[in-house]
Amino acid sequence: MNQTLSIVGLQKTFERGQALEKQVLKQVSLTLAPGEFISVIGSNGAGKSTLINCIAGAVTADNGTIRLDGEDITKKRTDLRAKDVARVFQDPKLGTAGHLSVEENLAIADRRGQKNRFKRGVHGSDLARFREKLAVLDLGLESRLHAPADTLSGGQRQALTLIMATMQRPKLLLLDEHTAALDPKASMMVMQLTEQLVREMKQTTMMITHNMENAIRYGDRLIMLHDGEIVIDVRGEAKKRLTVAELVDRFRHATGDAVVSDRQVLSGEALAAM
Ligand SMILES: Nc1ncnc2c1ncn2[C@@H]1O[C@H](COP(=O)(O)OP(=O)(O)O)[C@@H](O)[C@H]1O
Ligand SMILES: [Mg+2]
Numbered sequence: 001m002n003q004t005l006s007i008v009g010l011q012k013t014f015e016r017g018q019a020l021e022k023q024v025l026k027q028v029s030l031t032l033a034p035g036e037f038i039s040v041i042g043s044n045g046a047g048k049s050t051l052i053n054c055i056a057g058a059v060t061a062d063n064g065t066i067r068l069d070g071e072d073i074t075k076k077r078t079d080l081r082a083k084d085v086a087r088v089f090q091d092p093k094l095g096t097a098g099h100l101s102v103e104e105n106l107a108i109a110d111r112r113g114q115k116n117r118f119k120r121g122v123h124g125s126d127l128a129r130f131r132e133k134l135a136v137l138d139l140g141l142e143s144r145l146h147a148p149a150d151t152l153s154g155g156q157r158q159a160l161t162l163i164m165a166t167m168q169r170p171k172l173l174l175l176d177e178h179t180a181a182l183d184p185k186a187s188m189m190v191m192q193l194t195e196q197l198v199r200e201m202k203q204t205t206m207m208i209t210h211n212m213e214n215a216i217r218y219g220d221r222l223i224m225l226h227d228g229e230i231v232i233d234v235r236g237e238a239k240k241r242l243t244v245a246e247l248v249d250r251f252r253h254a255t256g257d258a259v260v261s262d263r264q265v266l267s268g269e270a271l272a273a274m
Contacts, residue, residue: 002070004204005032005055005172010064012050012228024050025061026228032172035202039215042225048208051225052174055206057081068171083113086170088161088178095161098150102141102160105149106130109164133163137193155186159193166197173198175207179214187211191218212244222247226255 012025024047032038042048053059055066057078066074073081088095096105107122107130122130127145134142139156149157158178165173175194179187195218198205209215215222222239224232231254234242 002034003031003067004034004036004069005030005206006065006067006070007031007055008065010051010054010066011062012047012054012059013062016062024228025054028064028225028228028230030223030230032204032206035204036221037198037203037205037219038207038221038223039219040206040208040223040225041210041212041215046225047228048225049176052087052176052206052208055172056085056087056174083168084171085174086165086168086172087174087176088158088165090177090180092154092157092161092181093150095164096149096157099148101146101148102134102152103127103130103145105160105164106133106167109167112168133167134160137163139189153186154182155189158182158186158190162190162193162197166201166203169201169203171204173203173205175205175209177208177210180210194218212247216242216244216247224251224254231255 007028007030010025010028011023013021013023015021028047028051040048040051050059054061057073057076061074064074065072068081068084073084097108100108103122103126107126110126110130130145131142134145137159139159141152141156141160144152149160152160162178178194179190182190191214194205194207197203205219207219216239220239221235222232222242223230223234232247232250
């Protein structure tokens with residue numbers, strides 16, 4: 001069976017040959033089955049964003065191959081991957097054009113991969129479709145189609161970004177701490193929306209998160225990157241049974257204690273469990 005994503009022996013070193021040389025990815029191999037939803041945790045600087053950047057094409061790996069639905073995309077131009085690989089970042093401002101209205105943003109996302117995607121203007125038939133998509137969110141956005149995106153709250157804007165990112169059914173959705181800049185309530189709302197979209201669309205998804213509870217609660221599988229390597233990989237029933245305390249324990253074993261002192265990886269609950 002074709003895997004949706006197949007990464008073999010991925011390596012990346014920054015500042016090669018210089019004092020600050022850092023091997024950020026060391027032989028990372030990973031496959032994702034169609035529809036699989038994986039959460040990725042790891043301390044600051046573990047290589048999580050670099051991994052996602054290699055898949056999206058923003059960073060070129062030194063060695064290794066990346067296949068998407070069987071196609072070798074390791075060296076494929078970033079703009080040519082954009083239709084297949086959608087990304088959502090931490091900053092809600094990055095996923096939407098603030099001066100354009102909600103409907104104009106949706107129209108651009110709807111035309112992803114087409115030559116005229118940035119042409120302004122929205123057709124009446126599209127509007128009804130957009131309104132329907134937004135109504136499902138229950139955020140009242142369907143009545144704010146003409147509002148500029150920068151008048152939305154961070155949570156609303158990130159919800160809109162998610163809708164836009166999945167509109168053209170990308171082969172792979174990459175989320176890089178997409179709720180980290182939101183307040184707890186908005187963060188929870190966006191996480192729930194993520195889960196809903198991913199499940200409804202059977203969207204193959206890789207989600208980086210700083211929040212261990214979310215990493216455990218959401219997704220079919222959890223991996224932990226440490227120092228450029230996958231040190232934990234749990235799925236299925238074993239993942240469902242996982243607790244934050246156990247995860248911290250496995251951190252300790254896998255990393256020789258290095259990570260547990262990194263408070264940024266650990267939520268309050270995790271620290272309390274230690
Ligand atoms: N473009 C770059 N040039 C040099 N160093 C980089 C670059 N991108 C990331 N790094 C370094 O690589 C390491 C891993 O970064 P990153 O993948 O962003 O980690 P994470 O997302 O897990 O916090 C860090 O030490 C970071 O400073
Ligand atoms: Mg990062």
